[in-house]
Amino acid sequence: MSGVVPVREGLFTADPPRLVGSLCDACGGHHFPRHETCPYCAADGARPVELSPTGRLWAFTAVTAPPPGYRGEVPFGFGVVELPEGIRIVTRLTESDPSRLTPGQPMRLTVVPLHADDDGNQVVTYAFAPDRGRNDVADPIDEAAR
Amino acid sequence: MSGVSVCGVGIHPFGRFEGVSITDMGVVAVRAALAEANVGRGGFQAAFCGTAYGGVASGHKVLGALGMTGMPIVDVEAGCASGSAALMLAAGAIAAGQYDTVLVFGIEKMPKGIIRSSFFEPWQEEAGLAATPAYFALRAQRLMAASGVTKEHLASVVVKNRRHGAANPDAMFRSEVDATSVLGSRVICEPLHLWMLCTPNEGAAAVVLQRTNEGEDGRVRLAAAVLRSHVPGSVLSESTPLAGTVDDTIPAASTLAATDAYERAGVGPSDLDVVECQDTDAARELLSYEELGLCPAGGAASFLEGGATTLGGRLPVNPSGGLLSKGEPLGASALGQVVELTRQLRAQATGRQVQGARVALAHTVGRGANAGVVILTR
Numbered sequence: 243m244s245g246v247v248p249v250r251e252g253l254f255t256a257d258p259p260r261l262v263g264s265l266c267d268a269c270g271g272h273h274f275p276r277h278e279t280c281p282y283c284a285a286d287g288a289r290p291v292e293l294s295p296t297g298r299l300w301a302f303t304a305v306t307a308p309p310p311g312y313r314g315e316v317p318f319g320f321g322v323v324e325l326p327e328g329i330r331i332v333t334r335l336t337e338s339d340p341s342r343l344t345p346g347q348p349m350r351l352t353v354v355p356l357h358a359d360d361d362g363n364q365v366v367t368y369a370f371a372p373d374r375g376r377n378d379v380a381d382p383i384d385e386a387a388r
Numbered sequence: 389m390s391g392v393s394v395c396g397v398g399i400h401p402f403g404r405f406e407g408v409s410i411t412d413m414g415v416v417a418v419r420a421a422l423a424e425a426n427v428g429r430g431g432f433q434a435a436f437c438g439t440a441y442g443g444v445a446s447g448h449k450v451l452g453a454l455g456m457t458g459m460p461i462v463d464v465e466a467g468c469a470s471g472s473a474a475l476m477l478a479a480g481a482i483a484a485g486q487y488d489t490v491l492v493f494g495i496e497k498m499p500k501g502i503i504r505s506s507f508f509e510p511w512q513e514e515a516g517l518a519a520t521p522a523y524f525a526l527r528a529q530r531l532m533a534a535s536g537v538t539k540e541h542l543a544s545v546v547v548k549n550r551r552h553g554a555a556n557p558d559a560m561f562r563s564e565v566d567a568t569s570v571l572g573s574r575v576i577c578e579p580l581h582l583w584m585l586c587t588p589n590e591g592a593a594a595v596v597l598q599r600t601n602e603g604e605d606g607r608v609r610l611a612a613a614v615l616r617s618h619v620p621g622s623v624l625s626e627s628t629p630l631a632g633t634v635d636d637t638i639p640a641a642s643t644l645a646a647t648d649a650y651e652r653a654g655v656g657p658s659d660l661d662v663v664e665c666q667d668t669d670a671a672r673e674l675l676s677y678e679e680l681g682l683c684p685a686g687g688a689a690s691f692l693e694g695g696a697t698t699l700g701g702r703l704p705v706n707p708s709g710g711l712l713s714k715g716e717p718l719g720a721s722a723l724g725q726v727v728e729l730t731r732q733l734r735a736q737a738t739g740r741q742v743q744g745a746r747v748a749l750a751h752t753v754g755r756g757a758n759a760g761v762v763i764l765t766r
């Protein structure tokens with residue numbers, strides 16, 4: 243039986259797409275992936291929380307050659323998205339052409355396929371996509387397409 | 389008051405050497421440093437060997453090949469700063485009175501092609517997150533936004549360092565390049581082009597440290613050898629986290645190391661005559677100007693533009709050609725900087741000499757995070 247498997251259990255949920263992080267009650271810091279011990283204040287007992295699925299693009303580029311251990315397609319987008327909780331997430335981006343991205347543009351979490359594993363399962367991971375629904379930053383390419 | 393001095397340096401050129409083992413390269417560098425220091429078998433009481441990819445007992449193999457074992461030999465891994473870490477341990481042991489003379493060396497033979505690092509977890513590799521140059525590119529993009537750095541500035545760093553490196557017989561690339569060719573080389577990760585990134589390679593470097601009394605014999609003194617790790621929270625820190633906070637005031641590991649080193653050495657950035665810094669990519673050199681306090685925050689572009697960091701300028705940076713010319717053998721690169729700066733302070737850097745240099749700083753930073761800052765004086 244083949245199906246869809248996450249690249250790692252416990253990182254994210256698929257439906258709806260949400261990253262699973264943690265929140266430290268001692269200092270208020272958010273973490274991703276989930277930590278038991280807070281990296282900021284060393285307090286134990288950080289509790290798992292779903293992180294906001296929307297944010298803003300903080301930095302971006304594209305990866306043009308397959309990095310070590312990667313079996314998916316290139317190029318792919320790569321960047322950092324800032325979430326309202328005050329956390330910045332390193333992430334794949336669905337847009338692989340940096341010239342089509344703008345700093346600060348709204349982004350939304352999604353789940354994307356990576357490759358098929360040896361059992362025929364589709365391996366998926368989290369990524370951020372430009373959020374067309376709340377696009378308050380001009381996107382000339384999309385304007386032209388409409 | 390006693391201190392620590394550099395009484396011998398040696399290097400095996402950095403590059404690609406088919407059929408030459410990592411041990412062979414270590415032997416060349418160690419032999420040269422010991423000869424310069426006039427130290428033979430039994431003349432040093434401990435050895436520290438920096439290497440990241442060397443494997444088990446790399447240092448023992450080198451000293452075994454020289455018939456010089458018996459003392460403690462410690463292999464030290466701290467990524468790009470492995471050599472700085474080895475130097476810090478050796479200097480600390482001398483300062484504490486444990487030893488009089490210590491051999492420090494660094495060796496590396498990096499695998500060819502895309503390098504797999506055990507730093508990343510398998511799932512991160514599978515998800516494409518082990519894309520090392522992409523992290524450099526994101527850091528470059530943020531620096532460009534914060535400091536008015538353009539792609540032309542990035543190209544200028546490469547042109548400068550390759551010009552310096554042309555005079556360094558131990559560098560891998562000894563030809564000059566122009567900005568058009570740099571910007572014409574293939575994009576690896578926007579905004580970084582191929583020629584803006586250093587090449588992982590092979591090489592070895594060695595330094596003999598000795599306890600010295602103040603005022604003794606005009607030797608180069610090791611005024612500070614500091615290693616620091618990161619304070620968590622900065623998403624683009626060399627600790628390579630998957631997330632960070634929005635707090636932009638968290639000090640970089642390089643700044644922590646530099647601040648500590650300036651204090652120990654009793655000097656400040658304005659006292660420096662020459663610097664060797666981590667130019668893994670062209671933007672990393674500019675970021676280092678700011679993190680080491682060579683220029684104010686946001687001032688890297690104008691500092692470069694004014695020519696201060698070119699040979700003949702107020703504070704030449706990477707007169708050796710930097711990693712962009714030499715390539716980067718992880719375990720050896722930090723000690724390669726110390727070899728260069730020792731020669732600069734002794735006025736032996738033919739073709740690339742910084743006139744009258746008396747205070748020098750070496751900087752390495754990489755995954756961990758590990759940041760090393762070494763200050764040498766004469």
Ligand SMILES: [Zn+2]
Pocket residue numbers: 266267268269270271280281282283284285
């Ligand atoms: Zn906390």
